Amino acid sequence: MQTILSDELLERIRHRAAGYDARNEFFTEDLEELAQVGYLGLFSPEKLGGLNLGLEEVAQLQMRLAAAAPATALGINMHLVWTGVARAFSDRGDTSLDWLLAEAAAGEIFAFGISEAGNDSVLFDSDTVATPTPGGYRFTGTKIFTSLSPAWTRLGIFGRDNSDPENPKLVYGFITRETSGYTISDDWNPLGMRATQSRSTVLDNVFVPADRIIRILPVGPSADLLPFAIFANFELLLASVYAGLGDRALRLAVETVTTRRSKKTGEVYANDPNIRWRIASAAIEQAAVRPQILASARDVDALADHGPAWFPLFVGPKIRATETARRVVDAAIRVSGGGSYRNDAELTRLYRDVVAGLFHPSDDESAHGTFADAYLGPITS
Known part of the structure; x- marks a missing residue:
């Protein structure tokens, strides 16, 4: 590495x-x-x-x-x-x-132009309209959280083809920076993860030629390789980011408490039993994150076949990593004193950055639904 x-x-x-x-x-x-x-x-x-x-x-x-x-x-x-x-x-x-x-x-x-405001179906439906046209498709809609907006040269998008109302399709394809008809909004002023510049992208009759249409799938869940591959990489790589963020927060906390001293006792805070307990609790949680991510990633590389059990194996690491990172950052701030409350402190930036984990698919509610279905089966009437 x-x-x-x-x-x-x-x-x-x-x-x-x-x-x-x-x-x-x-x-x-x-x-x-x-x-x-x-x-x-x-x-x-x-x-x-x-x-x-x-x-x-x-x-x-x-x-x-x-x-x-x-x-x-x-x-x-x-x-x-x-x-x-x-x-x-x-x-x-x-x-x-x-x-x-x-x-x-x-x-x-390559950038990811998939997310849409209010679309909790994520990959299984789209509010963007994909209209078949000679030689390809034209896409009209708005994509949010398009990371790499200032730099991408290829943008992957998808939309819904309603030309056959009885059999709507989801169409995936790629445009280039030179493609006409898209606009990148100047709307990025978030709480954290600011450097991603994940601005909205407005598609207005944007043409994707047939040779850059990579999949046409039915609306709804699909056993096709594309949703599997997107979920695998999106969830596990996303989890990896928050695992790294948690690692850094824990390290900053350790560095602080091993050098910061109590005026009352003269001891470094690392000797305080309450602080030791808090650091240990954070470390115990953080230690479980990396192995879970890497085990699922290893199985993807090995072409393992987990069938429908794959999706809990992707969603679980994402939820564990993002939720654990939030708790670890919180613990790090609690033991680091008022200096960590400065707006220019690294822990403050991590505190703001980690909140973004709440909004990435799969969210907490969706993840619990995935696990409930896996263990209990679908809801019966």
Whole structure:
């Protein structure tokens, strides 16, 4: 891992993170340096110019990157989701997305234009209209949380084709930066994860040629490889970001309490039994996160067949990582004193960044529904 993300590179990335956050600015320099070490082609085979890593290895890299700069890791995650999807296809004998792996290794940046306001069906339905037209489809709708907005060169989108009302379809495809008809909104002023610049993208009759339409699926849950591959990479890489964030918060807490002294006793706070208990509790929770993520990622790489049990294996690590990270950051702030309340303190930034984990799919309610169905079966009348 250190041959790709060296300590020196991570220190430069960590040093820039506060400025990106304060200025609500994209992580341009981070992206340039990550591209130079081959990060865009992590999943791409060596024969295509990539580093030929699997999901388990990429998840570990994302944990390491997120410990330096969570917003940078979350932003580049969206590129890694698409390239991870393409790698999952290739590993399972479907070469239809090998072009994506080649373009990523060559420096193209892929973004994730899937999310829509109020669409809790996520991948299983869309409010964006996909209209069949000679030579392809035209898409009209609004995508939210489009990370990498200032930098992407390829944007994956999907919409609903209602041309046959009795048999509506979901259409997935890619546009390029040069495609006409889209507008990137200047609407990004969030609480945290500011450097991702995940602005809204408005699609107005945007044309996607047939050779960049990657899937046409029925509305609703599907056993197709695409939803599987998106869920696998999105959930596990997302969990990896918050695992890294939690690791960093815990480390900051330890550094603080081992140097900060009580005026009353003269002892370092690391000797206070209440603080030791709080740090230990956070560490116990945090220790369970990484193994769960990596076990699921390892099974994806190994082409394991868990059937319908796959989805709890993807959703569970995401919920554990995001919820644990929130509790660990809270514990870190509690033991670090009033200095952590400064707006320019790293823990304060982590406190704001970690809140974003609440909003990424799958949310808490959806995850509990997934597990309830897995263990109890569907609700019966």
